[in-house]
Amino acid sequence: MALQSACFLTGLILVLLFIDCKEPPPNTQTEILSGSWNDPQYAEGTQAVYKCRPGYRSFGVIAKVCRSGEWVALHPSRICHKRPCGYPGDTAFGSFDLEEGSEFVYGATAIYTCNEGYKLVGEINFRKCEADGWTNDVPVCEVVKCLPVAEPENGRIVSSALEMNQEYTFGQVIRFECNPGFMLDAAKEIHCSVDGAWSGEKPNCVEILCNVPRIPNGQPISLKNTYKENERLQYKCLRGYSYSGRADAVCTKSGWTPPPACKGNLSFLVRIFGCVFYQLF
CATH class of the missing domain: 2.10.70.10 (Complement Module, domain 1)
Known part of the structure; x- marks a missing residue:
């Protein structure tokens, strides 16, 4: 048992x-x-x-x-x-940041950005760590470009390192100047901006012309209505007035030089109804 x-x-x-x-x-x-x-x-x-x-x-x-x-x-x-994917790769003129975390492992996404003055080639700006490695190629950054600029009529481009009708790259500067007798109607230089646009409109070269001025207590001798650069205007002062400087003025891009002017003499006597006045002009 x-x-x-x-x-x-x-x-x-x-x-x-x-x-x-x-x-x-x-x-x-x-x-x-x-x-x-x-x-x-x-x-x-x-x-x-x-x-x-x-x-x-x-x-x-x-x-x-x-x-x-x-x-x-x-x-x-x-x-x-x-699984690790290894380093995703650097791009020239740009950099990348991980969307999350700090390890190059499965599921990680590297987002690429370009430096100022550069832009991505294409629309894909990322690489993702998948089971068989990184997706996509390393994004490429290329320099931003601006369209060619033509020379202004009656003027020229004086500081371009490129041939005419060539694209310009970010940061490049174009300077303009006009032929004798003409002047720029806007800024004398423009630069290729970060967005691929020029910093301003191309200036025009306009002819330098001076209209006949109104001269208080004086009048022009010439019958011309307009004068070109370096042409001289002659004028005279009315009785009792004299020239402030000289009897003529030169047409320049900033106007008449020196400005035509007549100044009053301290006086000559004027008798009216037996009274004597000192007349100031």
Whole structure:
């Protein structure tokens, strides 16, 4: 009787130690269960092997074993890590920043930007770390360009390093000057801006003309209505007035030089109805 009791207890212990397991834990975000697991129960010691999802990797086999009705990791330190893609690559005249994090691993995205005065070639400005490496090529930055500028009529471009009808690059400056007798009607230089546009309109060369001035207490001698650059205007002062400087003025791009003017004499006597007045002009 004692022997039978001992055998019963031993069998009970063995039953308790060797409890079957249900199917292994399902797939996770990083792991996929290998093989087919359709049986309702799995015996003690059964192993389930997991592989990493695309974009992840492990150092060694990831496995779980059935022990006492539970699936236990054989090597708990073995997990699936994100695969590295390596350095995404630099671009000349630009730089990149990671959208998130600081590691070049699966899921990372490098966003590229160009330096001032440069722009991306094409519309793709990123590289993404996928399961098989970086997507896209390293973006390329090229210098911003401005359209060619024609010489103004009656003038010329005096500081261009390029041939006519060639594009200009960011930062380049064009200076203009006019032929004798003409002057610029706007800024004498423009530069190629960061957005590929010129900083201003191309100036025109307009003829330098001076209209006959109104001279208080004086009048022009010539009958011309307009004068060209360096032409002289002669005028005279009315009785009782004298020239402020000289009897003529020269037409310049800034106007008449010196400005025609007549100043009053301190006086000559004027008798009116027996009275004497000092007349100032």
